[in-house]
Amino acid sequence: xxxxxxxxxxxxxxxxxxxxxxxxxxxxxxxxxxxxxxxxxxxxxxxxxxxxxxxxxxxxxxxxxxxxxxxxxxxxxxxxxxxxxxxxxxxxxxxxxxxxxxxxxxxxxxxxxxxxxxxxxxxxxxxxxxxxxxxxxxxxxxxxxxxxxxxxxxxxxxxx
Ligand code: V0V
Ligand code: CO
Numbered sequence: 295x296x297x298x299x300x301x302x303x304x305x306x307x308x309x310x311x312x313x314x315x316x317x318x319x320x321x322x323x324x325x326x327x328x329x330x331x332x333x334x335x336x337x338x339x340x341x342x343x344x345x346x347x348x349x350x351x352x353x354x355x356x357x358x359x360x361x362x363x364x365x366x367x368x369x370x371x372x373x374x375x376x377x378x379x380x381x382x383x384x385x386x387x388x389x390x391x392x393x394x395x396x397x398x399x400x401x402x403x404x405x406x407x408x409x410x411x412x413x414x415x416x417x418x419x420x421x422x423x424x425x426x427x428x429x430x431x432x433x434x435x436x437x438x439x440x441x442x443x444x445x446x447x448x449x450x451x452x453x454x
Pocket of ligand 2 (some may be wrong): 311363387389
């Protein structure tokens with residue numbers, strides 16, 4: 295590993311979202327939306343990942359690090375289902391926004407870090423995503439997100 299990690303991933307823009315695995319999306323929203331007062335800014339079924347998801351924000355829309363992603367498996371083939379069976383509901387991943395998910399993945403792979411997909415896959419709102427294995431990050435599944443240029447919630451556009 296290099297000593298000056300700051301120079302390794304120049305396209306690291308900031309925190310993007312925290313992903314929470316839940317067995318019941320509506321029940322989880324009763325807490326986060328109705329009790330905590332978070333705002334639902336997006337809902338989507340991701341058939342590739344086999345998850346139903348809701349994005350909520352704790353504050354101003356456009357500040358991506360305010361985002362929470364509730365994830366519920368759409369089938370028993372979803373990795374989320376495997377997680378729920380093994381660990382139960384709870385913190386599933388922490389996502390970081392990057393300017394270029396391909397180069398972030400290539401860079402980490404170069405240092406022997408296990409990046410899960412050979413090529414980025416489809417994420418929320420047209421984003422491109424990849425993941426780093428939790429065994430290489432201190433036990434937390436790490437997601438890289440490259441937002442679609444037109445996404446109003448992206449770090450790039452919120453910074454003008
Ligand atoms: C597994 N482990 C985890 C973990 N999942 N540790 C922390 N956080 C997690 N989420 C640990 C597990 O306890 C084992 O440790 C070890 O890793 C191997 O786990 P496993 O149960 O055998 O599971 P695998 O290897 O079959 O699958 C784990 C991985 C899988 C991370 C490879 O979940 C995966 O491919 N994830 C990427 C896709 C994904 O998570 N999609 C849902 C989010 P021990 O017991 O051996 O010590 S979709 C999303 O965020 C979207 C769409 C978006 O934001 O746009
Ligand atoms: Co995510």
